[in-house]
Amino acid sequence: xxxxxxxxxxxxxxxxxxxxxxxxxxxxxxxxxxxxxxxxxxxxxxxxxxxxxxxxxxxxxxxxxxxxxxxxxxxxxxxxxxxxxxxxxxxxxxxxxxxxxxxxxxxxxxxxxxxxxxxxxxxxxx
Amino acid sequence: xxxxxxxxxxxxxxxxxxxxxxxxxxxxxxxxxxxxxxxxxxxxxxxxxxxxxxxxxxxxxxxxxxxxxxxxxxxxxxxxxxxxxxxxxxxxxxxxxxxxxxxxxxxxxxxxxxxxxxxxxxxxxxxxxxxxxxxxxxxxxxxxxxxxxxxxxxxxxxxxxxxxxxxxxxxxxxxxxxxxxxxxxxxxxxxxxxxxxxxxxxxxxxxxxxxxxxxxxxxxxxxxxxxxxxxxxxxxxxxxxxxxxxxxxxxxxxxxxxxxxxxxxxxxxxxxxxxxxxxxxxxxxxxxxxxxxxxxxxxxxxxxxxxxxxxxxxxxxxxxxxxxxxxxxxxxxxxxxxxxxxxxxxxxxxxxxxxxxxxxxxxxxxxxxxxxxxxxxxxxxxxxxxxxxxxxxxxxxxxxx
Numbered sequence: 001x002x003x004x005x006x007x008x009x010x011x012x013x014x015x016x017x018x019x020x021x022x023x024x025x026x027x028x029x030x031x032x033x034x035x036x037x038x039x040x041x042x043x044x045x046x047x048x049x050x051x052x053x054x055x056x057x058x059x060x061x062x063x064x065x066x067x068x069x070x071x072x073x074x075x076x077x078x079x080x081x082x083x084x085x086x087x088x089x090x091x092x093x094x095x096x097x098x099x100x101x102x103x104x105x106x107x108x109x110x111x112x113x114x115x116x117x118x119x120x121x122x123x124x125x126x
Numbered sequence: 127x128x129x130x131x132x133x134x135x136x137x138x139x140x141x142x143x144x145x146x147x148x149x150x151x152x153x154x155x156x157x158x159x160x161x162x163x164x165x166x167x168x169x170x171x172x173x174x175x176x177x178x179x180x181x182x183x184x185x186x187x188x189x190x191x192x193x194x195x196x197x198x199x200x201x202x203x204x205x206x207x208x209x210x211x212x213x214x215x216x217x218x219x220x221x222x223x224x225x226x227x228x229x230x231x232x233x234x235x236x237x238x239x240x241x242x243x244x245x246x247x248x249x250x251x252x253x254x255x256x257x258x259x260x261x262x263x264x265x266x267x268x269x270x271x272x273x274x275x276x277x278x279x280x281x282x283x284x285x286x287x288x289x290x291x292x293x294x295x296x297x298x299x300x301x302x303x304x305x306x307x308x309x310x311x312x313x314x315x316x317x318x319x320x321x322x323x324x325x326x327x328x329x330x331x332x333x334x335x336x337x338x339x340x341x342x343x344x345x346x347x348x349x350x351x352x353x354x355x356x357x358x359x360x361x362x363x364x365x366x367x368x369x370x371x372x373x374x375x376x377x378x379x380x381x382x383x384x385x386x387x388x389x390x391x392x393x394x395x396x397x398x399x400x401x402x403x404x405x406x407x408x409x410x411x412x413x414x415x416x417x418x419x420x421x422x423x424x425x426x427x428x429x430x431x432x433x434x435x436x437x438x439x440x441x442x443x444x445x446x447x448x449x450x451x452x453x454x455x456x457x458x459x460x461x462x463x464x465x466x467x468x469x470x471x472x473x474x475x476x477x478x479x480x481x482x483x484x485x486x487x488x489x490x491x492x493x494x495x496x497x498x499x500x501x502x503x504x505x506x507x508x509x510x511x512x513x514x515x516x517x518x519x520x521x522x523x524x525x526x527x
Contacts, residue, residue, distance in 0.1 A: 004350065004353060006476070007350040008350040008351065008353060008354035008357075008469070009469055009470075009472060009473035009476060010350070010473060011349065011350040011351045011354070012351065012354065012469035012470055012473065013469070013470040013473040013474070015351070016464060016467050016469075016470050017470065018467050018470045018471060018474065020474060020480060020482070020483055024482070025471075025482065025483060025486055027467055027470075076523065077523065
């Protein structure tokens with residue numbers, strides 16, 4: 001029943017009241033009325049003062065702005081695409097370096113063989 | 127405490143005085159008897175006292191007005207439901223059904239239900255579902271009853287009964303083997319009652335008293351907070367952003383790459399049915415009636431016995447242990463919701479659309495599927511009212527799947 005659902009929401013709101021004053025969200029915690037954090041949120045065309053409390057850090061902020069990692073992080077599609085791009089670039093770089101590594105390994109082995117053969121030849125002549 | 131409450135407490139004490147090794151489940155087991163057509167399933171390995179507990183509960187509530195059928199013997203339909211009265215047929219050509227004692231008795235025991243043949247199970251299932259029995263084209267209504275069943279699913283002669291049959295049982299409690307101290311206590315009890323523990327059990331509550339108790343319990347009104355907690359617990363066990371109910375792929379394969387892999391949902395192959403809500407509500411009412419209050423913590427404790435036969439978990443190590451872990455996660459989830467003031471925020475959004483608050487709600491929705499469902503329902507209304515564009519909604523921003 002919709003009424004019962006609304007009564008539940010009302011009862012929760014009474015138990016844990018929140019306030020929205022001029023676009024800022026706040027609630028009373030440990031007897032102290034505090035706004036933990038105030039963010040400016042750009043929404044649509046207008047700029048709205050938005051009080052965003054306990055906002056989880058974005059993954060990009062964690063990586064690039066050195067924000068502290070909390071239990072949960074938020075990742076948007078754009079950020080995910082950026083990360084995917086970076087990971088694919090890194091993968092390509094790893095593959096390229098692997099190829100060079102293999103080539104260098106082969107060269108080292110060949111050079112080692114040449115040196116061993118030269119040394120052995122020298123010994124035999126002697 | 128009223129007269130009826132005292133009687134229920136006495137029933138509990140009489141059970142505790144005779145039963146060893148499952149004290150932690152007795153409270154919920156007794157509470158489950160306080161609503162109409164109560165059904166209880168006891169699951170345990172052999173020899174741990176499941177039949178004893180079944181008989182103790184039935185005797186305490188129904189006295190001699192009980193019938194036990196056993197899955198271990200070959201049960202025919204005539205013994206469980208009814209048989210044809212041959213003289214009536216021969217003399218008068220009338221098909222008269224003699225209804226079996228099991229259908230008439232108030233207390234109904236099903237011993238080793240996993241060994242009942244599928245035909246008998248189907249008849250009992252029908253009785254539990256519709257409150258009636260059928261035999262030879264005739265129907266008989268079955269009144270209020272107390273059903274207590276037990277089973278050891280590990281038995282080699284087990285039939286695999288359909289999940290809807292088990293879903294008809296309100297709760298499923300598990301028994302364990304006795305600890306050293308409990309073994310001593312059992313020996314003392316056997317001496318005290320001269321080996322007749324079950325027959326020493328008195329009928330504590332009469333039929334009329336049980337009817338009155340069940341009526342009183344039914345009339346108890348739960349607070350919106352408690353009703354909300356019941357619905358949230360069960361919804362958290364049901365919700366799946368990838369539509370597990372309709373999907374042929376089940377967790378863990380279904381969860382590959384999902385945003386919510388750390389949530390309760392990823393551990394459930396089959397979610398509980400809506401009957402879990404009904405049963406948890408009945409138990410909460412019974413607890414409130416008996417003890418004057420029921421807390422969210424009590425709900426989480428009782429849910430442990432409401433869910434095991436209604437859900438299928440991924441990689442089960444121990445059903446009770448794994449479910450306890452999931453309920454602990456649920457406890458943490460409920461605390462997180464309180465910290466983030468999720469429901470008060472939703473309440474404000476229901477009253478009026480506020481962009482700043484909505485932005486905050488969207489962030490919450492990314493971490494909470496149940497909240498997200500409700501927010502998305504609100505978004506639909508706001509889109510229709512022209513307050514919101516479709517590309518601003520939670521679904522448009524985050525592709526969880």
